[in-house]
Amino acid sequence: MALLEVKNLNVSFGAKHNAVPVLFDISFILHRRERIAIVGESGAGKSTLGFALVNLLSKPGHIHSGTVKLDGTNLTTLTSPQMQKIRGKRIAMIFQDPMVTLNPVITIGKQMVEAIRAHTSINRHDAKKIVLEKLAQVQIPAPDIRFDQYPHELSGGMRQRVIIATALLLTPDIIIADEPTTALDVTIQAEILELLKSMCEENNVALILITHDLGVVSRVAERTMVMYAGRIVEEGPTLEIINDPQHPYTQGLLNALPQMTLAGHKLNQIPGSMPSLSDRPNGCAFHPRCQYAIEKCQIKQPNYIYSGISTVACHVLEDMISETSSSDSAFLNDGKDVL
Ligand code: SF4
Numbered sequence: 001m002a003l004l005e006v007k008n009l010n011v012s013f014g015a016k017h018n019a020v021p022v023l024f025d026i027s028f029i030l031h032r033r034e035r036i037a038i039v040g041e042s043g044a045g046k047s048t049l050g051f052a053l054v055n056l057l058s059k060p061g062h063i064h065s066g067t068v069k070l071d072g073t074n075l076t077t078l079t080s081p082q083m084q085k086i087r088g089k090r091i092a093m094i095f096q097d098p099m100v101t102l103n104p105v106i107t108i109g110k111q112m113v114e115a116i117r118a119h120t121s122i123n124r125h126d127a128k129k130i131v132l133e134k135l136a137q138v139q140i141p142a143p144d145i146r147f148d149q150y151p152h153e154l155s156g157g158m159r160q161r162v163i164i165a166t167a168l169l170l171t172p173d174i175i176i177a178d179e180p181t182t183a184l185d186v187t188i189q190a191e192i193l194e195l196l197k198s199m200c201e202e203n204n205v206a207l208i209l210i211t212h213d214l215g216v217v218s219r220v221a222e223r224t225m226v227m228y229a230g231r232i233v234e235e236g237p238t239l240e241i242i243n244d245p246q247h248p249y250t251q252g253l254l255n256a257l258p259q260m261t262l263a264g265h266k267l268n269q270i271p272g273s274m275p276s277l278s279d280r281p282n283g284c285a286f287h288p289r290c291q292y293a294i295e296k297c298q299i300k301q302p303n304y305i306y307s308g309i310s311t312v313a314c315h316v317l318e319d320m321i322s323e324t325s326s327s328d329s330a331f332l333n334d335g336k337d338v339l
Contacts, residue, residue, distance in 0.1 A: 001072065003173055003206055004030040004053070009066035011045075011052050011230075013278070019064065022277040023049055024231045026066070030174065035200060035207040037221035037238065039214050039253065043274040045230040046210045050176050053208070054091050055083045070173070089119045092167035094196075096179040098159035101166070102151040108162055109147030116169050134165040137202075138195060157188040164196055168203055175200060178210040193220055214253045218242050226250045229285035230277050236310030246312045248290050284315065292316045 009026040012019035023045050030036055038046045051057050053068055055075055068075045070090065075083065087093070095101055103111055112131040116122055122130070128147070135143035138161040151159055160180060167175050177196060181189035197220045200207045209220055217224050217238050224241045226234040226249065234247040245251045252270035254260060260268060272289040275281055281288055287297040294316060302313040305321060 002029040002069075003032045003034075003071065005067070005069040006053070007067045007069070009049075009052060009068060010064040011048060011057065011061060012064040013061050015060065019060075019062075020278045021064065022061070022230050023052065026232060028225060028232070028235065030206050030208065032173070033200075033204050033206055034223070035197065035209065035221045036223040036225065037209040037211060037217040038225050038227055039211055039217060040227035041253075041270075041274045042212055043276065044227040045277060046212075046227055047178050048230075048277075049227070050093070050178050050208070050210050053176060054087050054093065056087070056093075085119070088115065088172070089170045090172050091174045091176060092170075092172040094160075094163050094167050094175060094177040094180045097183045098156070098163045099151060101163055102159060104151050107148050107150055108154070112162075112166050112169060115166055119170055130169060131165075134168055135162070137168070138162075138165040138199065140165070156184050157192060160184060160192050161195065164192075164199055168199055168205070171203055172205060174206045174208065176208045176210070179212065180209070181216075182212075189216075190219070196220065214242070214250075215257045215259065226253070229275055229280050231285065231313065233286070233314070234310055234312045236308075240308065240310055244308065246307045246310050246317055247314050248292050248316075249286050252289075284313070 007027050009023060010021060011023035012021045014020050026049060038049060040046050048057070048061065052063060055078065057063070063076050070086065075086065078086070102108070109128065109131055113124055113127040116127040116130060117124070132143045132147065135146060140146050140158060140161055146154070154162065180196060181192050184192060193216055196207065207220070209217065211217065221238050223236065224238045225232045226241070226247060228249050234241060234245070234250045241250060242254070245254055255268040256270060258267060270289055275285060283299045284290070284297045284302050287293040290297065297315050300315070302315045302318060304311050304313050305318045307317055307321060
């Protein structure tokens with residue numbers, strides 16, 4: 001059975017009679033110990049999806065329909081206290097800025113001990129032992145000294161290591177990491193991503209990495225979902241998506257990576273910008289920015305189709321695939337006729 005199964009999840013903002021849909025028909029499966037990435041430009045709805053998975057949407061956001069099942073239990077129907085037990089213990093979250101999670105006026109050790117005691121009956125002495133072990137596991141030098149320090153006494157990279165250690169304290173089933181390296185110095189971003197990956201592997205934790213940077217997913221995630229304007233537009237094995245992107249938006253994201261630009265040339269960019277989720281264009285929301293758009297792209301939302309081993313939502317690709325299969329079958333028919 002899947003560890004996490006998200007089915008036809010729709011999220012809206014606003015009161016019921018004039019609610020604005022912001023996430024559309026999101027469906028995916030996460031297996032135990034699997035690492036997946038959700039990629040897209042800022043405003044694509046990635047973080048909203050992360051919050052919706054743990055029922056933490058800020059009002060007036062709400063789940064309009066669909067299910068989020070953890071080991072078969074539908075999280076969207078749980079009460080607040082029931083959900084609080086799930087968060088931290090079974091699903092932990094890591095945010096972009098460690099200072100959002102860490103309390104600046106409480107020592108690191110005390111915060112971590114309290115995180116354990118909020119979910120278990122472990123005494124302070126044993127909780128401290130677990131904290132020191134986890135700090136050592138994320139390669140914090142001199143954990144016993146760091147234990148008594150305040151967050152501001154640590155560098156940004158060290159604070160994010162503390163956050164990763166905190167997320168692992170109760171050995172959750174899943175960590176949702178929302179842009180965990182964006183606030184960090186470029187030189188240590190790769191280090192922290194590598195640490196996150198290896199910690200998930202060592203502790204048998206599944207990972208959902210939310211990022212705007214398609215360039216980092218191949219280091220971390222086995223599968224990638226590309227989001228545009230609140231909808232998944234392409235999903236498949238990460239290597240397939242990096243090496244042979246099918247959706248024009250994914251192709252644009254890859255082309256915009258600095259490593260795809262020749263030295264001395266301007267960075268490639270996707271023309272235009274992400275629409276606001278409350279002002280989504282009709283049809284395929286990417287059509288105002290898409291060089292391949294045809295008439296029906298402005299009218300009808302594309303369905304999901306299989307292209308190779310990826311799933312993609314694109315009219316033009318669907319037409320190409322059906323043309324190829326009809327010419328294949330015409331060829332087969334020709335063969336029959338000759339025989
Ligand atoms: Fe472009 Fe049309 Fe495909 Fe959308 S459906 S990505 S507009 S070709």
